Amino acid sequence: FFFFFHFLHGVSPDEQELAFVAIEGTMDAMTRNIYTIPASGGQEKRLTNILQPNDGPEYSPDGNWIYFNSELKSPNAQIFRIKRDGSGI
Numbered sequence: 869f870f871f872f873f874h875f876l877h878g879v880s881p882d883e884q885e886l887a888f889v890a891i892e893g894t895m896d897a898m899t900r901n902i903y904t905i906p907a908s909g910g911q912e913k914r915l916t917n918i919l920q921p922n923d924g925p926e927y928s929p930d931g932n933w934i935y936f937n938s939e940l941k942s943p944n945a946q947i948f949r950i951k952r953d954g955s956g957i
Contacts, residue, residue, distance in 0.1 A: 870894055874903070878926040878934065883907060885952070887925035887934050890914075902936055904952065915954040921945075927952075 871892065878887035884907055891900050900921045905912040916922050920939040927934055933949045940948060950957045 871898075877924055879907070880927045880952075881929060881931040885927075887927065888912075889923050889925065902934065902950070904934070913954065915950050915952075916957070 871894070873891045874888045875891075876886060876888045880886070885904050886907055887902060887904050889900055890903050890912075891898055893899055899919060900923060901917060902915045902922050902925045903912045904915060915934065916936075916938075918938070918940060920942065922936055922938045922940075925934045925936040928949070931952070933951060935947060935949045937945045938948050939945050948957060
């Protein structure tokens with residue numbers, strides 16, 4: 869059984885893009901990654917592709933960065949940022 873859930877978090881300052889968390893996989897192996905999608909609809913874009921949980925994406929006031937919390941450097945969640953194009957984590 870494969871599943872895909874998504875949870876909307878951030879709206880870009882120009883209101884043209886949405887950031888969300890997608891939980892996908894199986895009960896034994898699931899990932900939580902950050903995605904964006906045009907507010908008008910269209911294809912989503914995965915920004916992170918890591919096994920550790922990621923959550924809470926929000927845009928910076930200037931819209932250039934998306935901040936999120938992650939357990940990328942476990943054992944505790946920390947704040948990270950990534951550019952809207954998926955680079956620069």
